[in-house]
Amino acid sequence: MDPTLYNAVMKGNIGDANFLLADHLKRDEENGYQVTPKGNTVLHVAALYGHSHFAEEVLKITPAMLCCQNKKNETALHLAANEGHTEVVRMLLACVEDHNTKEKLTRMTDASGDTALHKSVRSQHLDVVKLLVKEDPEFEFPPNHAQETPLYLAAESGFHDALINILEYCKKSTYAAGPSNRTPLHAAVIQEHKDCIRSLWRWNKPLCEEPDLWGWNSLHYAVKLGLADVVSDMLAWKKSLVYLPAGSENDWTTAIHIAASEGDVNMINELLNHSPDCRDLLNSNNQNTLHVAVLNNQDEVVRFLLDSDKCDSLVDEPDSDGNTPLHLLAASGNHVPELINHPRAKKMPFNKQNQTPLDIALSCKAATKKEKLMEELCSIGRFGKRDFEVKRKEEYMPNPNAETGTVGKMQLREDDHDKAIKEDQTVIEIIMKSAQFHIVVATLIMTITFAAGITLPGGFESDPDSPNKGMAILTRKTAFRAFVVSDAIAFTCSAVAIFIYFLMADVSIDPEDKKTLEKLYHLSGVCLCLSMLAVVIAFATGMFATLSHSLGLAVTVCFIGCLSILLYFLAFIYTWRKI
Secondary structure, three states, X not given: OOHHHXXXXXXXXXXXXXXXXXXXXXXXXXXXXXXXXXXOOHHHHHHHOOOHHHHHHHHHHOHHHHHOOOOOOOOHHHHHHHHOOHHHHHHHHHOOOOHHHHHHHHHOOOOOOOOHHXXXXXXXXXXXXXXXXXXXXXXXXXOOOOOOOHHHHHHHHOOHHHHHHHHHHOOOOOOOOOHHXXXXXXXXXXXXXXXXHHHHHHHOHHHHHOOOOOOOOHHHHHHHOOOHHHHHHHHHHXXXXXXXXXXXXXXXXXXXXXXXXXXXXXHHXXXXXXXXXXXXXXXXXXXXXXXXXXXXXXXXXXXXXXXXXXHHHXXXXXXXXXXOHXXXXXXXXXXXXXXXXXXXXXXXXXXXXXXXXXXXXXXXOOOOOXXXXXXXXXXXXXXXXXXXXXXXXXXXXXXXXXXXXXXXXOOOOHHHHHHHHHHHHHHHHHHHHHHHHXXXXXXXXXXXXXXXXXXXXXXXXXXXXXXXXXXXXXXXXXHHHHHHHHHHHHHHHHHXXXXXXXXXXXXOOOHHHHHHHHHHHHHHHXXXXXXXXXXXHHHHHHHXXXXXXXXXXXXXXXXXXXXHHHHHHHHHXXXXXXX
């Protein structure tokens, strides 16, 4: 586009001594309209910057420019609506006297399938929405390429005033399936825009029955999000909504199952108040509400259901695999005494794999409260597989020391025992690999301390006439004596650590001696630490004994040597805090 013309459009300058808009536009009509890199004409640019008077003058000279589209198939009306330039929109609509041309303009779509109304709703310009809706009330405003209608966009964004205007003035307001086959009510519920929900509800109540791509209707989402007042209104209109499944043919659930999985006791209460018998509903896996609550570790819901004697039948009801809620509780490793001690749970039924809840608890690795769970399950009664007497009598043996009338703790099954042995063997291998590194350190310390004991600092008495010939010269110095003692301690501790590692090699042969091996490993570690501490002290005292004639230097060297102990403790404290 010519720079002079473009600058004039941006400023809204119709003409002056140096510029005449009419001349430019007449030349354009003969040679083709000038456009920007985006394909915008003069009218597009005027609409973009909100110059209604300039746009009006353009249309007086070249009316054909009204329906021109840029590279995105947008008209000037699209751009004005998107920017919220109400006066430009009003002028563009007023300039069209022919009704058919006006309808064509308001119904034109861009490359995304958006009309000008789509643009104004998405940009939330209410005045523009009002103008466009009143101008073409007979139009349905169908969905764009993303399946969004203006009504859907208003509901999803919570643009309530626009939604009201569309519902009030559009005689053919459509709720055609939107993204993921969702209605505007779906969108309003999911985004929790309650004003929009109420308006859509008053406009078209059957919307709440429409399923989306995943088979969920608006009630299901309202239950999931805990919108109790919305759910109450829907069920007051039609109680049968509570029985509608959510999901596909092979995998579906119901509203009360959704509430149970979310742990929403208040929502369950709301559903039961409207339809008391919905507590008996089953999902596609034949699981009741208690099953779902246990599966999702919603202990509060479990206790709520068990508090009512009307829910007793849920306790021992099997699902498609024959699992009762107690079986699922055992698999989760959670601990809910109210369910375990429920009178109807004491039957300890078998599932389709001939397992009781205790069987499942025994094989469950993820149990966080397994010991407490096992104790309570053992106290109920039946404790083994149905076929254990025939095939594996050794699998479950009562504790002979258990009190009469009760069942003691059970031994591990053979496969669990084998698994435990393998785990112990893995631990032993890890310990022995670490011990290999430790024994190298212990051997090195033992060698150094032995050498230091043979070649003492200060040397030996070499005078042949002296009665102390061959004796250490610095024997009378306190620092030297401290050196000798600490060196002996380091030598002894490292030697003990080496002996313990030899003993560990023999013990590691038997995986059942894992605890003994762990104790020996910790003991050798203590000896090795003491040995290293004694080596540091020996170094400091030995240096002090030989440098005592220069006290400052001796103290400095001793301090530097002892820094290793301080740094070790700092590293230990830092590591302990991280853990």
